[in-house]
Amino acid sequence: AKDYELRQYETAKWVSTVIRGESQKEAMRQGFWKLFHYIQGKNEKEMKIDMTVPVTCLIKSGCTDFKISFFVPFEHQDSPPQPTDSDVFIEERKAAAIFVRSFGGFASPEKYAEEAEVLARILRSRGQPFHEDFFYTAGYDSPFKLFNRHNEVWYFKK
Secondary structure, eight states: TTTTTOOOOOOOOEEEEEEESHHHHHHHHHHHHHHHHTTOOOOOOOOOOOOOHHHHHETTTOOOOOEEEEEEGGGGSSSSOOOOOOOOEEEEOOOOOEEEEOOOSOOOOHHHHHHHHHHHHHHTTTTBOTTTTTTEEEEEEETTTOOOOEEEEEEEEE
């Protein structure tokens, strides 16, 4: 469809942290730095790991916990180094079909919520079953990239 796509993601490991009781923007900032320190060597192997995209954030309806995640690069998928920060963990996300809506510009929490609502409306109108109680935001660009930015919202297909 021109206003969203359906992607099939394979099982993969992500390094994640949960930030509780902060605004989404502040949770993203704190979570990003915790994960950035992990890839900079704050792990049991003291190994530097390449930064990957997207950076995702799990948004659950009526919940102030935000799970921020970096994709573990393919060369570390089999055995990612364990985090030494107790707030950071490796999670395995199961294979899933995901509805994706892409948009440009600098994405604020409000913009992500707006795009997620647009995607939800489209999916409902087309009778596509999806998990409505949560969505992911996905950012692909450094804050220093000014043009041609790429952001996404993801709903998991039921």
